[in-house]
Amino acid sequence: MSENGVSPRAKVLTIDNMNPTVKKVEYAVRGPIVQRALELERELSEGMKKPFVEVIKANIGDAHAMGQQPITFFRQVLALCSYPELLNDSSFPEDAKSRARRILQSCGGNSMGSYSASQGIESVRQDVARYIERRDGGVPCDPDNIFLTTGASDGIVTMLKLLVCGEGETRTGVMISIPQYPLYSAALAELAAVQVNYYLNEEKCWSMDLSELQRSLDEARRHCNPRALCVINPGNPTGQVQSRQCIEDVIRFAAKERLFLMADEVYQDNVYAEGCEFHSFKKVLFNMGPEYSDIVELASFHSTSKCYMGECGFRGGYMEIINLDEEVRAQLTKLVSVRLCPPVPGQALMDLVVNPPQIGEPSYDKFIKERSATLSVLAEKAKLTEQVLNTVKGISCNPVQGAMYSFPSISIPEKAIKEATDKGQQADMFYCMKLLEETGICLVPGSGFGQRDGTYHFRMTILPSTDKLKILLNKVKEFHQKFTEEYS
Amino acid sequence: MSENGVSPRAKVLTIDNMNPTVKKVEYAVRGPIVQRALELERELSEGMKKPFVEVIKANIGDAHAMGQQPITFFRQVLALCSYPELLNDSSFPEDAKSRARRILQSCGGNSMGSYSASQGIESVRQDVARYIERRDGGVPCDPDNIFLTTGASDGIVTMLKLLVCGEGETRTGVMISIPQYPLYSAALAELAAVQVNYYLNEEKCWSMDLSELQRSLDEARRHCNPRALCVINPGNPTGQVQSRQCIEDVIRFAAKERLFLMADEVYQDNVYAEGCEFHSFKKVLFNMGPEYSDIVELASFHSTSKCYMGECGFRGGYMEIINLDEEVRAQLTKLVSVRLCPPVPGQALMDLVVNPPQIGEPSYDKFIKERSATLSVLAEKAKLTEQVLNTVKGISCNPVQGAMYSFPSISIPEKAIKEATDKGQQADMFYCMKLLEETGICLVPGSGFGQRDGTYHFRMTILPSTDKLKILLNKVKEFHQKFTEEYS
Structure with a gap:
């Protein structure tokens, strides 16, 4: 019943008569914890006091958002393809222009709009x-x-x-x-x-x-x-x-x-x-x-x-x-x-x-330099993540051999598991949510990816800049110690 | 059985055990007639003799492929967003730059790659x-x-x-x-x-x-x-x-x-x-x-x-x-x-x-000129299409009030319907396929869109350039007359 006492008409499409398979879909990487992270960011920007000054998002493999720079050559070619007038601009390297021409020739009407x-x-x-x-x-x-x-x-x-x-x-x-x-x-x-x-x-x-x-x-x-x-x-x-x-x-x-x-x-x-x-x-x-x-x-x-x-x-x-x-x-x-x-x-x-720049092409050296720099920084951060997390009692982290993520196991005290259960939450969701509220760090609970019963994990990306990653890892360390004490 | 007499192992995924709903999907706009048009184009390019010198595709609303030019302002902003170094290039108008800055500021890490x-x-x-x-x-x-x-x-x-x-x-x-x-x-x-x-x-x-x-x-x-x-x-x-x-x-x-x-x-x-x-x-x-x-x-x-x-x-x-x-x-x-x-x-x-250029912004006049030119040419072609088709006995075409298509009804002689039926084809597919083989014009049969039983249509876009559209319409006219005679 609405305020004026008139029963509002039911919707045609409701949660009860919508596609049941869609309801079963879950997607943790952009789930409730990320929603809350976005809220916290807004609250911070509105001047609200928090125990942290920024939200650090390590929930999703979104490299550019974390400061990774695009490859110059790629973006030059995309600009040339978007606005082919630039093919007359002498500041663009010839190999970028030849790639753009080849792509445009393959497009109907020589336009990426086809x-x-x-x-x-x-x-x-x-x-x-x-x-x-x-x-x-x-x-x-x-x-x-x-x-x-x-x-x-x-x-x-x-x-x-x-x-x-x-x-x-x-x-x-x-x-x-x-x-x-x-x-x-x-x-x-x-x-x-x-x-x-x-x-x-x-x-x-x-x-x-x-x-x-x-x-x-x-x-x-x-x-x-x-x-x-x-x-x-x-x-x-x-x-x-x-x-x-x-x-x-x-x-x-x-x-x-x-x-x-x-x-x-x-x-x-x-x-x-x-x-x-x-x-x-x-x-x-x-x-x-x-x-x-x-x-x-x-x-x-x-x-x-x-x-x-x-x-x-x-x-x-x-x-x-x-x-x-x-x-x-x-x-x-x-x-x-x-x-x-x-x-x-x-x-x-x-x-x-x-089909990136080849040896002898004008953009080759820069391309190799940019690619190597990005990959070597990622390799450093992979190592750093493993090392710092493994210094924490109650966190155990396999080597990050590849990809962009660490998925350490975390021990969660019984008392915390109980409190989570009482709240109807997975224990690692409870942990990650608390981590977010107290430190501004946004990770994804292991339960969003699946794990053996009775084990708990979180996924964190290694994408934040080295400086921020160090802050993040130290905050996780402090938080884990505090959390373990609090619930022991 | 394969050539050497050994029975080849059955595939895991076959037409008989794949998703049955996918099998029911049909999509005429890119169906068999378009496949054949692509083949004909290849055959022409390989020097094969045909009763036409080019394939004119009027099967799909793909404007740029038919020669329509993109709006300069849009492409300038896309180039700026792709390669933000260009924000320092004085040849780009200020309003394009300010739009690009606004878009980039809304992207994680100021990158369209996020x-x-x-x-x-x-x-x-x-x-x-x-x-x-x-x-x-x-x-x-x-x-x-x-x-x-x-x-x-x-x-x-x-x-x-x-x-x-x-x-x-x-x-x-x-x-x-x-x-x-x-x-x-x-x-x-x-x-x-x-x-x-x-x-x-x-x-x-x-x-x-x-x-x-x-x-x-x-x-x-x-x-x-x-x-x-x-x-x-x-x-x-x-x-x-x-x-x-x-x-x-x-x-x-x-x-x-x-x-x-x-x-x-x-x-x-x-x-x-x-x-x-x-x-x-x-x-x-x-x-x-x-x-x-x-x-x-x-x-x-x-x-x-x-x-x-x-x-x-x-x-x-x-x-x-x-x-x-x-x-x-x-x-x-x-x-x-x-x-x-x-x-x-x-x-x-x-x-x-x-959010296109506004009055007073540097790109406004050019934007309006380009937009109006495109829309007025389309309006002309809409009219031309209706007029020419309606001069053909056995073709009846409603006014093209909007969108990019004409969907005229065509009368197909009984003999042609029978020949199509014998081939297991819809009569308008038979018609369009013949039109393609004889004239190089690619239209989509009405049966791909649905029509009242016993009626036949084709869909054609009004997107070819005015010159090509005239050729196309005249060829359709000639073809229809010839087809009608042949099967009467």
């Missing part, structure tokens, strides 16, 4: 294919197997969408790592697919265990039809980099168990730890010979958003599909055509990532 | 709200009701996704016009919602008939739960512009029948016919008073892709939601957060569209 082919601009797909061949030591790549996407998320959701069918015990199950990047759980919830969890081995630096994959699969087969296995390498949120041996084992497992492989490789340039190297699933698959490379169905994903580029806002990405059934490929082509095309500036940026 | 808020950049949403208020004669608009999107398609699919629930006879039905823009049928197929057709009145210039809406709704209620009514105004593919009276009637109908209204208004600046004017559903709704404006749930959509901008490749757009239930809004906010954010260059472009 729709591209739904699969992506042909010349960009060719450049992606050449990049993959170089990266993978010469394993061939067919541009027809490349689909440009709106960030990697778009490609992942599209492939999952193709895979989902059946009802009840025949419903498609999709195996995802725990901890996982919550895009996967969100997409599976929306598609009403069955999320099949396999746990990464925290004791062994978050590696994949074959026996755990088998356990997970066998259990899942009792109640659904597991058809796909998703792997994130380098790992998000775990920061692990998989060994070549591990990838071979996973491929053998997928072949044996007849699983469609999905390899999320958006952090392929983010490898810091000594002795670690990025191996693409595609390369390892083809090095295993036709016995595997002729049969295993694989989709792998890359993006402009991470690595040394960090260009999240452009929503560029690609996927490569291997051994996809031809009729399914036709369905995929049709499906992507409904949304017309990925954003063309993101496609242009993807092209630059796979 | 993720924005999932709902879109706040300052852009504010500018959209002010634009809507000006457009709608002062009807207030709350920036919190604005969601920026990846083109209008993204917003439309997102809203449809929220609306779908139930099974069997309680499954959500969505009313769409026939002919329709096939994004709607494609999205409904994918969501496994029930497509509820209402026919536009071709005899009355493709207007909406209340009695037809009622018939369609009443019939649908026997087998599903119709919950939403979609309207495209100005019309795609029909080119009609709805009268204020018609919009009022539709709103009353939606209120009476408890339907969620979706207004696709991406052609709002594309109005050419004398006596026609664009009225937004939002404005009309609020002018009808609180009896309606307090209750009718409305989502309306706009985009950077059409009108005088034609910037399809940037995938910019917004939706405004009115009277959405608060809990549903929270679900919407969560849902869009999973995909992180719409492309930031598209958001920047959307901002420029709603």
